[in-house]
Amino acid sequence: MHFLKLATFFLPSAASWSTDVHNQIGFMAEQFLEPHTISVVQHILEPQYNGSIGRAAAWADGYAHTDEGRFSYQWHWIDSHDFPPQRCDLDYNRDCAKGGCVVSAIENQTSILRGCIADVKAGSLANGANLTCSYALKWVSHFLGDINQPLHASGRAAGGNFFRVKFGNASTELHAVWDHYLPYTAAAATHPFSNQTIAPFFEGLVSRIRKDLFWEAPYMWLACSDPSTPVECATRWARESNKWTCDYVYSRVNATSDLAEDGYAAGGVPIVELQISKAALRLATWLNKLVGEENQKQVDQIEL
Ligand SMILES: *[C@@H]1O[C@H](CO)[C@@H](O)[C@H](O)[C@H]1NC(C)=O
Numbered sequence: 496m497h498f499l500k501l502a503t504f505f506l507p508s509a510a511s512w513s514t515d516v517h518n519q520i521g522f523m524a525e526q527f528l529e530p531h532t533i534s535v536v537q538h539i540l541e542p543q544y545n546g547s548i549g550r551a552a553a554w555a556d557g558y559a560h561t562d563e564g565r566f567s568y569q570w571h572w573i574d575s576h577d578f579p580p581q582r583c584d585l586d587y588n589r590d591c592a593k594g595g596c597v598v599s600a601i602e603n604q605t606s607i608l609r610g611c612i613a614d615v616k617a618g619s620l621a622n623g624a625n626l627t628c629s630y631a632l633k634w635v636s637h638f639l640g641d642i643n644q645p646l647h648a649s650g651r652a653a654g655g656n657f658f659r660v661k662f663g664n665a666s667t668e669l670h671a672v673w674d675h676y677l678p679y680t681a682a683a684a685t686h687p688f689s690n691q692t693i694a695p696f697f698e699g700l701v702s703r704i705r706k707d708l709f710w711e712a713p714y715m716w717l718a719c720s721d722p723s724t725p726v727e728c729a730t731r732w733a734r735e736s737n738k739w740t741c742d743y744v745y746s747r748v749n750a751t752s753d754l755a756e757d758g759y760a761a762g763g764v765p766i767v768e769l770q771i772s773k774a775a776l777r778l779a780t781w782l783n784k785l786v787g788e789e790n791q792k793q794v795d796q797i798e799l
Pocket residue numbers: 545546
């Protein structure tokens with residue numbers, strides 16, 4: 496198979512789903528936004544994103560690497576006290592580090608965003624004029640991606656960042672395999688994905704979601720998707736990611752073979768497709784419900 500050659504063409508260096516994969520998760524989510532959500536999003540995001548959470552979804556990685564944004568660096572993951580493949584476990588109270596983790600960050604930014612949506616409805620926020628609000632939306636769009644990356648919810652070897660492996664003759668880390676080598680393998684990609692529009696591979700995932708063509712039905716991904724219980728839902732998503740590290744991610748823990756060629760990549764592709772698709776649908780649902788919550792509140796107030 497030709498598709499594994501790409502690995503050496505470009506070497507992303509980000510520490511999460513690579514930035515272009517984040518963009519694509521956002522573009523996928525856009526396909527599921529309700530019209531009302533789209534118009535609210537347009538008011539919250541800074542103008543350079545042109546109302547697109549796909550364009551905005553990668554910002555958080557760059558920001559985490561600036562002096563100003565360093566405090567948010569650890570919000571991209573939760574290092575659980577696990578030891579996959581033998582022991583998988585994730586406990587929010589025990590594992591969320593002081594200073595925050597992806598679960599607490601989802602809670603925090605969701606709650607900020609709720610206020611921002613109310614401001615848009617009240618007419619006091621437009622054109623991305625409030626940076627706290629634009630950041631909150633960009634963080635939520637990013638973290639709902641990260642939390643579905645199995646190695647963003649596992650503490651062993653710092654999420655596999657210190658676990659050396661070989662992939663397509665490249666010497667790399669297990670973390671990088673899940674951030675970008677597997678998505679690129681799944682898409683047979685030879686270039687990074689667009690940061691402006693949805694790429695055909697991700698469009699394909701959107702239509703698989705619509706046609707219910709995953710081995711786990713999309714409605715099940717939304718069993719917990721209520722932004723009024725952010726810690727409960729984000730912890731569930733993180734546990735699900737963590738479980739993959741025992742069920743598959745560390746399955747070649749003792750092997751020295753090339754993961755692109757020993758069957759590992761082929762087995763990983765459906766998992767990475769599933770997790771990316773979950774991330775997109777969960778993000779869209781989260782935003783739709785947040786905007787809907789506010790509508791409901793206004794209706795309640797009118798009724799009072
Ligand atoms: C901005 O978005 C609008 C509507 O979604 C679209 O018609 C327009 O082409 C976009 N502009 C740019 C520069 O992408």
